[in-house]
Amino acid sequence: MSDSSAHSYWKANIRLVLSLLCVWFFISFGCGILFVDALDNIRFGGFKLGFWIAQQGSIFVFVALILIYIRAMDKLDDKYNLESSNHSESTPKEDSQ
Amino acid sequence: MSVQIWTYLFIFLSFSLYIGIAIWSRAGSTKEFYVAGGGVPPLANGMATAADWMSAASFISMAGLISFLGRDGTFYLMGWTGGYVLLALLLAPYLRKFGKFTVPDFIGDRYYSQSARLIAVFCAIAISFVYVCGQMQGAGIVFSRFLEVDFTTGVLIGMAIVFFYAVLGGMKGITYTQVAQYCVLIFAFMVPAIFISILMTGQPIPQIGFGSELTEAYGGGYLLDRLDGLSEQLGFDTYTEGQRSTQDVFFITAALMFGTAGLPHVIIRFFTVPNVRDARKSAGYALVFIAILYTTAPAVAAFARTNLINTVNNAEYVAVPEWFSKWEDTGLIVFDDKNNDGRIQYVGDPEINELNVNRDIMVLANPEIAELPNWVVALVVAGALAAALSTAAGLLLVISTSVAHDMLKRTFMPGISEKQELLYARLSIFVAVLVAGYYGINAPAYVAQVVAFAFGLAAASFFPAIVLGIFQKSMNKEGAIAGMVVGFSITASYIIYFKIINPAADSADNWWLGISPEGIGALGTLANLLVALAVSRFTPEPPTEVQAIVENIRLPGEVVTS
Numbered sequence: 082m083s084d085s086s087a088h089s090y091w092k093a094n095i096r097l098v099l100s101l102l103c104v105w106f107f108i109s110f111g112c113g114i115l116f117v118d119a120l121d122n123i124r125f126g127g128f129k130l131g132f133w134i135a136q137q138g139s140i141f142v143f144v145a146l147i148l149i150y151i152r153a154m155d156k157l158d159d160k161y162n163l164e165s166s167n168h169s170e171s172t173p174k175e176d177s178q
Numbered sequence: 179m180s181v182q183i184w185t186y187l188f189i190f191l192s193f194s195l196y197i198g199i200a201i202w203s204r205a206g207s208t209k210e211f212y213v214a215g216g217g218v219p220p221l222a223n224g225m226a227t228a229a230d231w232m233s234a235a236s237f238i239s240m241a242g243l244i245s246f247l248g249r250d251g252t253f254y255l256m257g258w259t260g261g262y263v264l265l266a267l268l269l270a271p272y273l274r275k276f277g278k279f280t281v282p283d284f285i286g287d288r289y290y291s292q293s294a295r296l297i298a299v300f301c302a303i304a305i306s307f308v309y310v311c312g313q314m315q316g317a318g319i320v321f322s323r324f325l326e327v328d329f330t331t332g333v334l335i336g337m338a339i340v341f342f343y344a345v346l347g348g349m350k351g352i353t354y355t356q357v358a359q360y361c362v363l364i365f366a367f368m369v370p371a372i373f374i375s376i377l378m379t380g381q382p383i384p385q386i387g388f389g390s391e392l393t394e395a396y397g398g399g400y401l402l403d404r405l406d407g408l409s410e411q412l413g414f415d416t417y418t419e420g421q422r423s424t425q426d427v428f429f430i431t432a433a434l435m436f437g438t439a440g441l442p443h444v445i446i447r448f449f450t451v452p453n454v455r456d457a458r459k460s461a462g463y464a465l466v467f468i469a470i471l472y473t474t475a476p477a478v479a480a481f482a483r484t485n486l487i488n489t490v491n492n493a494e495y496v497a498v499p500e501w502f503s504k505w506e507d508t509g510l511i512v513f514d515d516k517n518n519d520g521r522i523q524y525v526g527d528p529e530i531n532e533l534n535v536n537r538d539i540m541v542l543a544n545p546e547i548a549e550l551p552n553w554v555v556a557l558v559v560a561g562a563l564a565a566a567l568s569t570a571a572g573l574l575l576v577i578s579t580s581v582a583h584d585m586l587k588r589t590f591m592p593g594i595s596e597k598q599e600l601l602y603a604r605l606s607i608f609v610a611v612l613v614a615g616y617y618g619i620n621a622p623a624y625v626a627q628v629v630a631f632a633f634g635l636a637a638a639s640f641f642p643a644i645v646l647g648i649f650q651k652s653m654n655k656e657g658a659i660a661g662m663v664v665g666f667s668i669t670a671s672y673i674i675y676f677k678i679i680n681p682a683a684d685s686a687d688n689w690w691l692g693i694s695p696e697g698i699g700a701l702g703t704l705a706n707l708l709v710a711l712a713v714s715r716f717t718p719e720p721p722t723e724v725q726a727i728v729e730n731i732r733l734p735g736e737v738v739t740s
Binding site: 087090091094098101102105109110113114115117118121125126127128129132133135136137139140141143144146147148150151154155158162 | 244249251252255256259260262263264266267268271385388389390391400401402403418419420424427428431432435455458459461462465466469472473476729732733734
């Protein structure tokens, strides 16, 4: 992989990780802890919303975040591996491996 | 058949399975012993990670703790699952790409320093010891109650089993027994939960039963409303409201999350898969498998609490069910008839309350309280043992690799042959089992509490050092070492002060910034990060070949072997 594509791969990776971590923080520390009392005013079924997010909902979100990450990274890898193999045909020995 | 016969049957069957797997998967090389040869499929690794991760604390104690903590118990639920997001996004793929055997391997090579390696060895051993004692204690509780042997004998039986398959198979044996143990423990946790959910709410899925209405026999109304009502009526804290300060819950959750991501026995599981993609995938599988138990646990907690109050409060002492007397024999339920009326007053006011229930027994006692069939009760016992033993084995392996690989092979005795290294690895597991057994028998606090300290230490030492090592190319050895030492020391001294030196002062009034010893790891993590970043600014940059390693681990593709 060339230096510039390695660089843009890393940037895309960081962007993805940061946005997923924002959701992670918002749901767990935000909804599950900081705003839990406010959210408790909303009810659905036998649950208060804040309590439910704290004890169950957040865990479902964590699972979803990792699954999104796996899919997005696999796509990103495919994209860049493809580019790097094209590269090596035209510009040999630029590989950073 | 009686509970005891069922218990013996299940324990015999599950233990024969573990031993059979251990014999089938003996390790012949150090690579097999340390990382199962590096060829574990992601699905199997996900299950093994889940079993490795879900300890006696998750299986036996957590739901019980939550049932007494109510909403505050959230920090266990979110802390012990949310950490996987960090692990999957920030650590697992990169450490797999790095492709060595242990966490000190990474720290030592990335920070080009033998002192950094040795500090990492010290932290890994300290963390794993604290944690493994909790597992032994858990196994001891289970044996002493259900096989009616004494606690010490119980711990000894647990030690013997773990010793057998960990020494024989190393990581390879541990991985495949953990896969089996995951199946046993999740089945054992779910069956009674489903039973109780149907019994109390008519809803087979406990996660939904948690928010459903109780059946007529249990008085109707939503479960959680009913539980809040009962709690208020008897003077306990309202179940769905928090009692601890927000900042304390915040810090404990953070400490458990960072700790989850920094625990060496979990991290090394990602060295066992073939490549980076599989490392990511197995982190996903692991959290799915863990979430099955973790989303059920709060439901079990609420069911158990309601049931306990309904069953024991105001019951006549002479007419209590059999399980009550049996737990009394172990000293884990204590009844003191203060007003001599022959009835159990179970209320919030400590002056009038006559009943003390150890929180660790709730999951184990739950099927009996709900009067489930004997085989279900016995199944829970087998599950609890699977949880304790699988985690203990993973931890013992970390101790053994730290000694044999990091300390001897990589530092003090680089000349030893692979065969000798393997022998040292087996010997150190042997010693570790003995020490862990000793501290399991003479341990200080509740299982989950002991374990919570291991998290604080892992959070404050490894997590920042590894994350910075990957994401901050200019991080150098001076920064990383200073950070680990400061983070570990702050956390350890705070915990030791409040738990050992001056336990009388362990209350919110004396805590620093209102943070309990369980949550101090989060502050330790922060201190580690800040110190590392500050020190690295005033000291020389890492050498270019180290910066090249960092460049390399950031890219997927072929695993580097050096």
